[in-house]
Amino acid sequence: MKQKSKLDYLGFVTDGQTIQISEKSLFKYYSRAYGKAETSRHIAYVTNRKGPRKKLYKLYSHIGSNYKGRGNFITYAYKAHEKMAKLITKSLIRKQVKRHWNKIHTRFQ
Known part of the structure; x- marks a missing residue:
């Protein structure tokens, strides 16, 4: 059976x-989001206050669909x-x- 070739161009893949x-673009998006969630948790732990979750949700979820007039990856x-x-x-x-909401929300808790 012949395998279909795929074209990867400007962040999109088509067959x-x-x-x-x-997949690289999605991996990069989730890696950045998870890294910032970890940093937020660390800040909250060190300062005994809540971390900047509101900003994270705006940057990495559908909530921030018009964040600073630009939008986000979603x-x-x-x-x-x-x-x-x-x-x-x-x-x-x-x-x-x-x-994306389930993945992001569980990490931002």
């Missing part, structure tokens, strides 16, 4: 049938999905970031 955000993914859905290929971008 001609579907289009997705590259906003970018939603907009990319809307644009890619108009093409003849099937866009799986929305599915990739659908469960």
